[in-house]
Amino acid sequence: MIRSMRASRRAARWILLPQALLWVAACGSDGFQGYDPPPETGPSFQYGQWTPGPNDTCTKAQHDAYSVVGPDGKRYPTWHPPVDPATGCSFGHDHGRDPRGSKLYQDVGPIPFGLANEALDTYDPQNVRHEDHFGHKVEWENDIEFDLGSDVAGSLFKIKCDVLTKLHQGTHSKDAFTNNLHELVYHLKCSDGTELHTVFMAAIGTPGEFTRSCDGNVHVTVGPATPANSPNGGGQRVIPDRTCVEQFMLVPPGQQSDFFSALHESWQTSNSVRTQDGHTLAHFDPYYQVFFPSRFYDPSLTDITGRPISVCYEVTPSGNRASGSLCDNSTQHGTILNLTYDDPRSLFDGVRRGVDINSNQIDNKDGPTTWYTDPFGKNARTHSFPGSLRQYIAKIDNNYGFNVHGPGIGFNRDYGNVSVHAPN
Amino acid sequence: MNGKPRTLLCLATTIVVLLGSAVTLQAQDVPSRRGPFIGFGFGYGSAKLSCNLCQESREGNVTGFAKMGYALTEQFLLGLEVNAWYDKQDVSKLLGSFGLSFWMYPSRTSGFYLKAGGGLSKYSASKDDDHFKTSAFSGQIGVGYDVAISRSVAIGPYANFIGTSSSEFHFNDTVVDGSANSSLIQVGLSVTFH
Numbered sequence: 001m002i003r004s005m006r007a008s009r010r011a012a013r014w015i016l017l018p019q020a021l022l023w024v025a026a027c028g029s030d031g032f033q034g035y036d037p038p039p040e041t042g043p044s045f046q047y048g049q050w051t052p053g054p055n056d057t058c059t060k061a062q063h064d065a066y067s068v069v070g071p072d073g074k075r076y077p078t079w080h081p082p083v084d085p086a087t088g089c090s091f092g093h094d095h096g097r098d099p100r101g102s103k104l105y106q107d108v109g110p111i112p113f114g115l116a117n118e119a120l121d122t123y124d125p126q127n128v129r130h131e132d133h134f135g136h137k138v139e140w141e142n143d144i145e146f147d148l149g150s151d152v153a154g155s156l157f158k159i160k161c162d163v164l165t166k167l168h169q170g171t172h173s174k175d176a177f178t179n180n181l182h183e184l185v186y187h188l189k190c191s192d193g194t195e196l197h198t199v200f201m202a203a204i205g206t207p208g209e210f211t212r213s214c215d216g217n218v219h220v221t222v223g224p225a226t227p228a229n230s231p232n233g234g235g236q237r238v239i240p241d242r243t244c245v246e247q248f249m250l251v252p253p254g255q256q257s258d259f260f261s262a263l264h265e266s267w268q269t270s271n272s273v274r275t276q277d278g279h280t281l282a283h284f285d286p287y288y289q290v291f292f293p294s295r296f297y298d299p300s301l302t303d304i305t306g307r308p309i310s311v312c313y314e315v316t317p318s319g320n321r322a323s324g325s326l327c328d329n330s331t332q333h334g335t336i337l338n339l340t341y342d343d344p345r346s347l348f349d350g351v352r353r354g355v356d357i358n359s360n361q362i363d364n365k366d367g368p369t370t371w372y373t374d375p376f377g378k379n380a381r382t383h384s385f386p387g388s389l390r391q392y393i394a395k396i397d398n399n400y401g402f403n404v405h406g407p408g409i410g411f412n413r414d415y416g417n418v419s420v421h422a423p424n
Numbered sequence: 425m426n427g428k429p430r431t432l433l434c435l436a437t438t439i440v441v442l443l444g445s446a447v448t449l450q451a452q453d454v455p456s457r458r459g460p461f462i463g464f465g466f467g468y469g470s471a472k473l474s475c476n477l478c479q480e481s482r483e484g485n486v487t488g489f490a491k492m493g494y495a496l497t498e499q500f501l502l503g504l505e506v507n508a509w510y511d512k513q514d515v516s517k518l519l520g521s522f523g524l525s526f527w528m529y530p531s532r533t534s535g536f537y538l539k540a541g542g543g544l545s546k547y548s549a550s551k552d553d554d555h556f557k558t559s560a561f562s563g564q565i566g567v568g569y570d571v572a573i574s575r576s577v578a579i580g581p582y583a584n585f586i587g588t589s590s591s592e593f594h595f596n597d598t599v600v601d602g603s604a605n606s607s608l609i610q611v612g613l614s615v616t617f618h
């Protein structure tokens with residue numbers, strides 16, 4: 001047992017060594033250069049939460065080896081591949097794109113998962129918000145050319161950006177039916193000087209409800225959110241429910257299911273970093289999309305969580321049923337019976353995702369570049385305080401009078417793997 | 425053809441023409457450079473807008489100028505000059521300048537001249553309701569050769585470079601960039617009446 005732990009520690013050192021070297025390499029680059037990690041003080045709440053399920057072959061120790069010390073000195077889980085390259089064992093879940101390929105990685109280093117949640121523990125201990133491990137999803141793209149929203153501007157100017165983002169976007173449980181607070185990490189660096197390095201609990205839409213994905217006019221009220229004092233946010237969480245499944249997935253004989261319309265999730269954030277006096281230092285509104293998640297809202301079920309894979313076996317009294325490749329390939333054309341939602345063979349596992357970058361506005365011409373906000377990105381001050389989060393906002397006013405907005409990224413990627421399964 | 429190769433080709437052609445003119449036409453008569461004069465020219469222009477956001481590529485299209493002034497001596501001329509470069513593809517772009525210019529002919533018996541000047545310049549780009557513009561001080565230098573076709577009329581090749589100081593660049597009513605500047609390279613054929 002002790003030998004096993006020592007081996008794990010040795011493995012952890014080898015895994016963390018490249019990350020440490022990248023932190024060192026960040027010295028000497030221009031602009032934001034990251035923050036020196038402080039001495040480690042102990043584990044965060046998030047660290048060590050994951051334990052292997054029956055379909056996973058990696059150990060908890062192998063998983064915990066993928067960790068990083070956050071700016072608060074606590075150890076956090078961080079990105080890892082679905083399959084451990086050192087041993088070939090599988091974790092059964094994915095965290096999106098390997099951030100080490102991002103040009104911003106040399107400045108920001110490994111992303112601690114749950115840093116903002118941890119800050120909220122300190123800021124408001126009576127109203128904590130703990131999220132699971134599976135939902136942390138990373139996406140990034142280098143050198144993306146932004147649309148300038150004007151033919152004239154497009155003919156004269158060019159703005160290219162690197163973006164690296166992480167949202168906790170769990171699409172396997174009932175959590176997001178009610179809860180609108182989700183940790184958002186957002187790094188952006190553009191050729192015009194626009195630069196943001198932020199982390200906070202993004203309030204996405206209204207707590208206690210979501211917007212029906214197949215009818216944007218319908219707000220489905222579910223129940224109280226956690227924490228109870230969750231603030232209203234801009235944007236909305238667009239999530240499918242049983243109505244969408246019946247409309248687009250359960251179709252008459254001879255028709256094909258429209259899985260996209262039935263099960264598309266779109267978490268449309270509208271984020272601002274504001275000072276104590278209400279001045280908006282930065283505003284950005286990326287939309288995080290998930291196709292074919294492993295859940296939908298079904299108020300008729302005791303846990304209010306419907307499973308698309310179960311719908312593959314369903315026949316309505318009128319003879320409607322699911323028909324199409326996702327069900328066919330998951331069930332081998334119906335020959336595999338009773339697949340559960342967490343079976344790796346189910347293709348409803350939330351591995352197809354993308355992010356619409358949209359607009360990124362900064363009004364911080366006079367600086368400073370370093371601000372300390374509460375865990376929601378508000379009440380920014382120039383000095384830290386208990387439960388505060390450090391944000392970097394470039395000294396710039398990038399309001400040019402035309403609509404600069406980024407494209408969608410990641411939509412052509414599939415983070416699936418034969419071992420990845422819900423919860424993911 | 426892309427802007428940069430096209431510009432280089434035109435510059436090379438102009439240099440060859442200027443040198444050729446200087447060699448083959450040196451012995452010919454020069455026009456009388458006395459009293460008032462007026463002239464104009466047309467050719468190819470390569471314009472560039474430089475700023476923090478700018479694409480920093482040169483764009484080529486039609487250019488021209490008009491001038492009028494007075495010959496102080498046979499070798500020194502002073503006048504007013506307006507230059508313009510225009511590009512109309514999807515977006516209309518106009519780079520224009522207006523100012524005082526000074527022509528110097530090193531030899532009384534040659535049509536070869538050097539030119540310098542300064543004034544104001546304006547760059548604009550527009551389509552539908554969107555309008556970009558910047559105004560700045562400008563300076564120019566040039567070179568050319570006048571070949572007499574009569575006692576009072578001369579034609580010949582010319583080349584100019586016009587550059588501007590940094591200034592604010594506006595999109596409708598918003599300042600896009602506080603340090604934009606533009607430049608224009610012109611090559612063409614001019615006609616001058618004395």
